[in-house]
Amino acid sequence: MNLTLLMYLVPSLIMFGCGVYGFLTRKNMIAIMISLELMLNSVDINFVVFNRYLFPEQMEGMFFTLFAIALAAAETALALAIIINVFRVARKVDINQLTKLKF
Amino acid sequence: MDYSQFLYMPQEIGLLLVFLLVFIYDTFMPARMGKHLPMFATIMTALYTVYSFFPCPDSWGVAFGGMFEANAATWVMKNILNVGVLLVMLQSVKWTNDDFVSVRRGEFYELLLLTLFGMFLMISSRHFLLFVIGLETASLPIAALAAFEKRHYESHEAAAKYMFTAVFSSAIFMLGISFVYGLSGSLYFRDIATTILGQKSALLILAVAFVIAGVGYKLSLVPFHQWTADVYQGAPTAVTSYLSVISKGAAAFAFLVILVQVFGSVYAQVWQWMLYAIIILTITIGNLFAMRQRNLKRFLAYSSISQAGYIMLGVIAANQVGMASMIYYVLVYIFSNLAAFGVIAVIERATGKVTIDDYNGLFRTNPWLAFTMMLAMFSLGGIPPFAGFFSKFFIFVGACQTGSVAIYVLVFIALVNTIISLYYYLLVVKAMFLRQDDCVVPYIDSHWTEELALTVCVMGIIAVGVASGIYTFISQITASTTVAPMFTMVG
Numbered sequence: 001m002n003l004t005l006l007m008y009l010v011p012s013l014i015m016f017g018c019g020v021y022g023f024l025t026r027k028n029m030i031a032i033m034i035s036l037e038l039m040l041n042s043v044d045i046n047f048v049v050f051n052r053y054l055f056p057e058q059m060e061g062m063f064f065t066l067f068a069i070a071l072a073a074a075e076t077a078l079a080l081a082i083i084i085n086v087f088r089v090a091r092k093v094d095i096n097q098l099t100k101l102k103f
Numbered sequence: 104m105d106y107s108q109f110l111y112m113p114q115e116i117g118l119l120l121v122f123l124l125v126f127i128y129d130t131f132m133p134a135r136m137g138k139h140l141p142m143f144a145t146i147m148t149a150l151y152t153v154y155s156f157f158p159c160p161d162s163w164g165v166a167f168g169g170m171f172e173a174n175a176a177t178w179v180m181k182n183i184l185n186v187g188v189l190l191v192m193l194q195s196v197k198w199t200n201d202d203f204v205s206v207r208r209g210e211f212y213e214l215l216l217l218t219l220f221g222m223f224l225m226i227s228s229r230h231f232l233l234f235v236i237g238l239e240t241a242s243l244p245i246a247a248l249a250a251f252e253k254r255h256y257e258s259h260e261a262a263a264k265y266m267f268t269a270v271f272s273s274a275i276f277m278l279g280i281s282f283v284y285g286l287s288g289s290l291y292f293r294d295i296a297t298t299i300l301g302q303k304s305a306l307l308i309l310a311v312a313f314v315i316a317g318v319g320y321k322l323s324l325v326p327f328h329q330w331t332a333d334v335y336q337g338a339p340t341a342v343t344s345y346l347s348v349i350s351k352g353a354a355a356f357a358f359l360v361i362l363v364q365v366f367g368s369v370y371a372q373v374w375q376w377m378l379y380a381i382i383i384l385t386i387t388i389g390n391l392f393a394m395r396q397r398n399l400k401r402f403l404a405y406s407s408i409s410q411a412g413y414i415m416l417g418v419i420a421a422n423q424v425g426m427a428s429m430i431y432y433v434l435v436y437i438f439s440n441l442a443a444f445g446v447i448a449v450i451e452r453a454t455g456k457v458t459i460d461d462y463n464g465l466f467r468t469n470p471w472l473a474f475t476m477m478l479a480m481f482s483l484g485g486i487p488p489f490a491g492f493f494s495k496f497f498i499f500v501g502a503c504q505t506g507s508v509a510i511y512v513l514v515f516i517a518l519v520n521t522i523i524s525l526y527y528y529l530l531v532v533k534a535m536f537l538r539q540d541d542c543v544v545p546y547i548d549s550h551w552t553e554e555l556a557l558t559v560c561v562m563g564i565i566a567v568g569v570a571s572g573i574y575t576f577i578s579q580i581t582a583s584t585t586v587a588p589m590f591t592m593v594g
Binding site for chain 2: 016019023029032036039040042043046047050051054055058060061063064067068071074075078079081082083085086089090098100101102
C-alpha cells in the first residue's frame with residue numbers, strides 16, 4: 001500500500017486540533033503543557049512530510065524539525081519550572097486559580 | 104566553512120561579549136562585589152551602545168548562505184533597541200539591589216541581554232529557521248523574568264499566563280511556516296517571495312494568517328492581546344517596561360521584515376485586508392479598554408496595544424515613508440513609554456502605589472516626577488510640540504501616500520482614536536496636577552541612575568521631535584537599503 005501525502009497531513013492536523021482543544025478545555029496546567037506539546041509535534045510531522053514527499057532533494061524541513069524539537073524541549077522545561085513555582089505558592093496546579101489579575 | 108562571515112555580525116558579537124562579561128562577573132566575583140554588578144552591566148552596555156553607534160558599512164552584507172543580513176536599516180533598528188535596553192537597565196539598577204531581588208540580580212541582566220540577542224537575530228534573519236530561533240530566544244526568557252519577584256503571587260501568575268500564550272502562539276506560527284514550506288519548498292525569505300509571487304491559494308492565505316497571528320501575539324495586536332494587561336500588571340515594573348518597549352519594538356521590526364520580505368509579493372491579494380481589520384480593531388479596542396483602567400500598569404498595557412496599531416499603520420502603507428516613519432515611531436515610543444514606566448517604577452518602589460488615584464496631587468510633592476509623567480502622556484497622546492506628535496504625523500503621511508480610499512478611511516479612524524486617547528492620557532495629568540488628596544505620595548528621593556534615565560527620556564521626548572535631522576537620517580537610510588523588495592513589486 002502506498003502512503004500518500006494526505007495520509008500524513010490529515011492525522012497531523014487532527015493532532016494539532018486536539019492540542020488546541022486540550023489547551024482551551026483542560027484545567028490542569030500539566031495537561032495544558034501536554035496539549036501544547038501535541039501542537040508543536042504536529043508541526044514537526046508537517047515539516048518532515050512536506051520535505052519527504054514534495055522536496056526530497058533537500059533536507060531543509062528535516063533540519064527545521066530538529067531545531068523545533070530542541071525549542072519545544074526548552075519551552076517545556078521553562079513551563080514546568082513556572083508551574084512548580086505556582087505550585088509552591090498555591091499548592092495546586094489548577095489553571096482556575098490564576099484569577100488574581102483580571103480586567 | 105568560512106569563519107570570516109562572523110564579521111558580518113559586529114553588533115551581535117559585541118552584545119554576546121557584554122553578556123559573557125556580565126556572566127563571568129556574576130559567577131566568579133566574590134559575593135561582596137555583587138552589589139556593583141548592576142552598575143557594571145549598565146556601564147558595559149553603555150560602552151557597547153556607543154560602539155554600536157559607529158556604522159561600519161564594510162561589514163554590511165549577507166552571511167551564512169543568505170540566512171543573515173546586516174545593512175543600514177537593521178543597524179538603525181538595533182541601535183534603537185540598544186538605547187532602550189540601556190535606559191531599562193539604568194532604571195532598574197536600584198531595584199535589582201533591593202533585598203528580595205538582589206540574590207538573582209545577575210540573572211536579570213543576563214536574560215535581558217540574551218533576549219536582546221534573540222531580537223537582533225529576528226531582525227537580521229533572512230531564513231525562517233534563524234527567525235524562529237530568534238523569536239524563541241527573545242520570548243522565552245521574558246517568562247522567566249516575569250516570575251522574577253518570587254514573593255509576589257501576581258508575578259508567578261503573570262509568568263504562567265505569558266508562558267502558555269507564548270508557546271501556543273509559537274506553535275501556531277510554526278504551523279504557518281510549515282504551510283509556507285509546503286508551498287514553496289524553501290525557508291529562505293527570498294526564495295519564498297519569488298515562488299509565491301502573484302499566487303492566491305487557500306493554503307497561502309491560511310499560512311499568512313497563522314504567521315500574522317504568531318507575530319501579532321508578540322506585538323499584542325487585538326485578537327491576540329488578551330495576555331498583555333495581565334502580564335504587564337503582574338510582572339515587576341522593570342520587566343514590564345522592557346516587555347512593552349523593547350520586546351514590542353523588536354516584534355514590530357520583525358513583523359515589517361517578514362511581511363515585506365516574505366509576503367510582500369502577495370500584499371494586495373492576501374494580507375492587506377487582514378492587516379486593515381487588525382489595525383482598526385487594535386487601535387479602537389486598545390483605546391476603549393484603556394479608559395476604564397485604574398491601575399497604571401494595566402492602563403499603559405492597553406495604551407501600548409493601541410500604540411501597536413499605529414505602528415502597524417507604517418507597515419500597511421507599504422512604501423518607503425511608511426517604513427521610515429515606523430522606525431521613527433518606535434524610537435519616539437521607546438522614550439515616551441520608558442519615561443512613564445520610569446516614574447511608575449520610582450513611585451512603586453518607594454510607596455507601593457500604582458493606581459491613578461494614588462497620583463492625586465503628585466505635582467505638589469514631586470514636581471519633577473509629575474512633570475516627566477506629563478511629558479510622557481503628552482507624547483503618547485500626540486500633543487504638538489513633543490515627539491509623539493511628529494511620529495504620528497509621519498505615520499499618517501506615509502499611509503496617505505498610498506492614495507487608496509480605503510487607507511484614507513483607516514487614517515481617519517486612527518485620527519479619531521487619537522482624539523479619544525487624549526481623554527485618558529489627560530486623566531493621569533489631571534490627577535497629578537488638579538486633584539487634591541489627603542494622603543498624597545510623599546516626596547521621593549530617587550536614585551541618581553533613575554534620575555539620569557528619566558532625564559534622557561525627557562530630552563528624547565523633546566529633542567527627537569524638534570531635531571528634524573533624526574527623521575531625515577532614518578528616511579535616507581531606509582531609502583538606501585534594499586530591505587524592501589516588495590516596494591518595487593507593488594510599486
